[in-house]
Amino acid sequence: MKMTATNKTTPKKTTTPKAVIAISILVGILAVVTLAAALHFSQGVDASSSQKSEAQTSAQSQSEKQGAVKLIVYYFHGTYRCPSCTTIEQYTRETVAETFFKEVQSGRMEFRAINVEEPDNQHLIKDYKLYTKSVIVSEVVDGKEQRWKNLPKVWELLQSERTFKEYVQQEIAAYLKGKAS
Secondary structure, three states: OOOOOOOOOOOOOOOOHHHHHHHHHHHHHHHHHHHHHHHHHHHHHHHHHOOOOHHHHHHHHHHHHOOOEEEEEEEEEOOOOOHHHHHHHHHHHHHHHHHOHHHHHHOOEEEEEEEOOOHHHOHHHHHOOOOOOEEEEEEEEOOEEEEEEEOOHHHHOOOOHHHHHHHHHHHHHHHHOOOOO
């Protein structure tokens, strides 16, 4: 007796467009949550590492009372931070820390990264006429801002770390000399 083999096939599973959309949404949500957690952690580390001792704060307050000129280099950003935004902050922070080490140590200069989307900081958008993430150099005398300048070329120069840092360094140096370029 000859047995014939039957061709048993399993039903083909097809992915519906709805399933593809649902999976894409879930992957997107997971990416956003992961990014938000990473940013929250990195900002917490930056905040704790940039805290000053009471002695430094007291010395800084004393110099401000005596009419000292202080330069603040701001990086204004939003809550969402793309790779370009984090690179601009990194290059600017490094330029200030490496090139102007003495000024930072003496309290004559500081770098501040500020999220302008936080409620207490939203006025800065209007104050500095911000339309995108920006690096601002601000001169403060006796605790009052005297002048400031937006450095818009940071976006153009982003692809060249060396050129970016040279630009930021030149702009800051000009402010330290009392000249705006």
